[in-house]
Amino acid sequence: MIRVILPPHLRGLARIASEVELEIKGPATQRSVLDALEVRYPMLRGTIRDHITQQRRPFLRFFACGEDLSHELPDAPLPDAVVSGTEPLLILGAIAGG
Amino acid sequence: MSKVRVLVGTKKGAFVLTSDGKRERWEVSGPHFAGWEIYHVKGSPAEPNRLYASQCSGWFGQIIQRSDDGGKTWIQPGTPPGEPTTAPGGMPKGESNKFAYDTSAETGKPLTTHQWYDGTQHPWEFKRVWHLEPSLTDSDTVYAGVEDAALFRSADGGKSWQELSGLRGHGSGPGWQPGAGGMCLHTIVLDPSNPQRMFIAISAAGAFRTDDAGKTWRPINRGLKSPYIPSPEAEVGHCVHRIAMHGSRPNVLFMQKHWDVMRTDNAGDLWTEVSGNLPTDFGFVIDVHTHEPETIYVVPIKSDGEHFPPDGKLRVYRSRTGGNEWEALTKGLPQRDCYVNVLRDAMAVDSLDKCGIYFGTTGGQVYGSADAGDNWAPIVRDLPAVLSVEVQTLP
Numbered sequence: 238m239i240r241v242i243l244p245p246h247l248r249g250l251a252r253i254a255s256e257v258e259l260e261i262k263g264p265a266t267q268r269s270v271l272d273a274l275e276v277r278y279p280m281l282r283g284t285i286r287d288h289i290t291q292q293r294r295p296f297l298r299f300f301a302c303g304e305d306l307s308h309e310l311p312d313a314p315l316p317d318a319v320v321s322g323t324e325p326l327l328i329l330g331a332i333a334g335g
Numbered sequence: 336m337s338k339v340r341v342l343v344g345t346k347k348g349a350f351v352l353t354s355d356g357k358r359e360r361w362e363v364s365g366p367h368f369a370g371w372e373i374y375h376v377k378g379s380p381a382e383p384n385r386l387y388a389s390q391c392s393g394w395f396g397q398i399i400q401r402s403d404d405g406g407k408t409w410i411q412p413g414t415p416p417g418e419p420t421t422a423p424g425g426m427p428k429g430e431s432n433k434f435a436y437d438t439s440a441e442t443g444k445p446l447t448t449h450q451w452y453d454g455t456q457h458p459w460e461f462k463r464v465w466h467l468e469p470s471l472t473d474s475d476t477v478y479a480g481v482e483d484a485a486l487f488r489s490a491d492g493g494k495s496w497q498e499l500s501g502l503r504g505h506g507s508g509p510g511w512q513p514g515a516g517g518m519c520l521h522t523i524v525l526d527p528s529n530p531q532r533m534f535i536a537i538s539a540a541g542a543f544r545t546d547d548a549g550k551t552w553r554p555i556n557r558g559l560k561s562p563y564i565p566s567p568e569a570e571v572g573h574c575v576h577r578i579a580m581h582g583s584r585p586n587v588l589f590m591q592k593h594w595d596v597m598r599t600d601n602a603g604d605l606w607t608e609v610s611g612n613l614p615t616d617f618g619f620v621i622d623v624h625t626h627e628p629e630t631i632y633v634v635p636i637k638s639d640g641e642h643f644p645p646d647g648k649l650r651v652y653r654s655r656t657g658g659n660e661w662e663a664l665t666k667g668l669p670q671r672d673c674y675v676n677v678l679r680d681a682m683a684v685d686s687l688d689k690c691g692i693y694f695g696t697t698g699g700q701v702y703g704s705a706d707a708g709d710n711w712a713p714i715v716r717d718l719p720a721v722l723s724v725e726v727q728t729l730p
Contacts, residue, residue, distance in 0.1 A: 244394075245370075246370055246371065246392065246394070246395055247395060249369075249370075250395075250398065250411075275429065279413075279414045279428040279429030280398075280411045280414045280429055281429070282429035282430070282432070282433075283396050283397065283429070283432045283433060284395040284396055284398070284432075285395075287396070288396075288432065288433040288434075288435070289433075289435055289461070294394065294395065294396060296393055296394040297394060297395075330394040330395075331394070
């Protein structure tokens with residue numbers, strides 16, 4: 238079970254009260270977790286990754302276990318603590334703008 | 336008794352202001368989509384309870400919202416709560432915020448490039464929807480003007496979008512360039528007498544017209560003079576801020592350009608300046624009285640470097656002669672220490688017997704006049720910066 242914590246704007250958009258729990262078939266990576274997230278909450282498509290390029294949107298960051306995973310490759314394995322559900326994958330909006 | 340519903344897009348959410356036909360007491364609903372930029376909200380003339388909203392964010396990109404009950408509840412088209420989240424083929428839904436530019440049918444490469452700030456050519460990159468224009472006759476059909484400048488159309492209530500790429504592909508695209516606010520298609524004017532014809536405007540490319548429902552386009556900028564660009568009378572490259580039409584005379588258009596207020600009497604084939612005695616002819620909004628096609632309104636702004644009213648006095652100017660002769664409308668508007676701006680999509684007129692006019696400011700005020708501009712009063716004073724104002728007249 239992978240736990241994902243979304244920023245408040247996206248929780249509001251998807252009408253999610255708290256963190257999301259996802260079952261991932263196969264390797265747990267940024268790509269597979271985001272794919273599963275978007276299948277369950279299709280209204281999030283295009284908000285975390287660009288609709289066309291599938292690249293992480295510039296002002297979003299991925300964190301887990303105290304580490305910034307934003308520049309990891311999309312298919313790199315997530316940390317064991319995330320895969321086991323001990324730690325969540327955090328999707329954060331960068332502090333920018335007003 | 337008739338009602339009016341004013342749809343306000345702001346930097347931090349949408350607001351719906353409603354009143355009866357007297358337009359004295361107002362109810363304020365919102366913020367809807369709190370914390371998001373709402374560039375534009377507009378209702379369908381064919382089904383007034385259907386509203387479309389452009390919701391966006393520098394962090395999370397573009398969202399399209401739709402209401403089918405006059406703004407009480409909203410959905411992202413194609414992904415309503417409680418419905419299956421995948422289409423029958425297994426593909427996830429959620430395409431209502433996907434704006435994919437067409438590519439060349441022959442090469443698969445980008446259709447064209449545009450001029451970048453440094454003069455080099457740059458590929459088109461989608462950023463946001465500036466303006467939504469619902470069809471005059473079909474509530475499922477809606478046009479979207481986007482940045483980087485292009486026109487999209489949805490025929491399924493906003494669930495999916497297809498580009499009308501004849502606009503970008505007609506040949507002048509490499510001469511288009513971003514203005515200070517980006518390269519945005521911000522104005523879409525539909526001709527009520529001819530469904531094949533529409534007008535659009537782009538900053539900073541100019542005005543364009545189609546006579547075949549969007550398949551082919553041509554620039555309509557003859558008569559515009561922009562001394563601050565390399566070729567002041569170029570075919571494209573003009574920073575048009577807004578175009579307005581009265582439905583009874585679709586060949587007559589009024590334009591607020593970066594500088595200059597203009598009019599055309601031949602659907603854009605030739606423009607003439609009608610700035611007349613305005614204190615400054617810089618500005619963003621322009622609109623036409625509902626019942627008087629020669630009565631037009633602008634809000635003069637001091638200059639392109641100082642986006643606030645001259646002398647700290649917020650004045651709407653009205654011409655009853657289709658331009659050139661203007662009178663200042665000041666009653667109820669602040670006449671000292673006022674340094675707000677009125678952005679290009681932030682003025683609208685209702686269609687009650689006594690024409691109502693509304694505009695919003697970057698200071699968060701929405702002003703209304705129930706007597707064609709003679710007297711004004713704030714409907715709300717302290718919203719986030721107003722990006723757009725539309726009004727619906729309801730039975």
